[in-house]
Amino acid sequence: MREGISGFTLLPVSTSASLVGMFVFLSLMRWWRHAGHREVLGFRVPVPGRWTLLSGLCSAAIIGTTTLAYTLPGASIVFMMLLMRGGVLVLAPVVDVISGRRVRWPSWVALGLSFGAVAVAAGSSVSPTLTLLAAADVGVYLAAYFFRLRAMSHLAKSGEREVSIRYFVEEQMVATPVLVGTLAVLALLGGEGMCGELRAGFTEALSRGHLFTEVSVGLLSQGTGIFGALILLDGRENAFCVPVNRASSVLAGVLATGLLSVTLGQPGAGALELVGAALVVAAMAVLAVPSVMAARRRAAAPPVAPIARP
Incomplete structure (x- = not known):
C-alpha cells in the first residue's frame, strides 16, 4: 500500500x-437449531430473545469501535488496547456485584493491577487532536461491554452448555x-466525512487493490469474536x-x-505501554492461581477406593 485508508473506509468490507464468517461458522457447527424459533410465512426461522437482541446490538458496537480504534491516525495500537481492555477488566467485578455474583480475592487483585494498567496507559503520549475521537470510541466500546456482560450474567452464565450456545447463536x-x-444506510446518505468514507468503502472495494487484506481483517476479527x-x-x-x-x-x-x-x-511500543501490557498479563496470572492450586490438589489426592458391595 502506498498510502493508508481510514477506519471508516475499512469497515464495510471487514464487517461484511x-x-x-459468522454464518459459515454457525452452519458448520450446526448450532442454528439451538436458537429460539418462530413461524414466519410458514417457515421456522431463528429469532433472538430480548436480552440476546440487546447483547447483539452491543456486540455490533464493539466490533465497529474496535476496528476504528486500531486505525485512528497517531494513536498507538497498544495505548488504545490498554484503555479498552483495561476498562473492561474494571467493569467485570462491577457487573458481578450488580448481578449478585461472589467475586473471589484473585479477581480483586486483578482489578487493582488493571487500574494500574489503565493509569500507565493514561500517562502515554497521544496526539491531542485525536483525544476527543479516541475518548468517544473507547466510551462507546465500554458502555456496550457493560450492557453485554450484564445481559450474559442475567441469562447465560449458568454453566449449562445448551443455554450458553443458545445465547451465543442469538447474539451473533x-x-x-x-x-x-447500519453502515449501508450511512453510506447511502453520502456526503463528506464519515458517510462519504463509508460509501467509498463499499463502492471502491475492488479498485483499492487490497481486498484480500480487508477481508482477512474481517474474518480474523470474527474469529476473535467467536472464541x-x-x-x-x-x-x-x-x-x-x-x-x-x-490478556491475549x-x-x-x-x-x-x-x-x-x-x-x-x-513507531514501536513505548516503555509505559509495555509496562501497562505487563500489568494486564499479571492480572491474568493472578486469576490462574486458584485453578492451578485446585488442579494440584486433585492430582495429589489419593485415589478413592471403590466401595465393595455385599
Missing part, C-alpha cells in the same frame, strides 16, 4: 466478511447483520472470564506494534 445472528446494515464470546459465557464470574479473554489481545497488540516497527518503520 465478519458477517459471512444480531451483531454483524445490524452493523453491516472471545465463548470464554465470556463460561459459568464463572466475569472478574475471572474477562481477564482470560483480554493485549499481547497480540504488542506483537503487532513490534512487527509494524520492524517491517514498516512504524
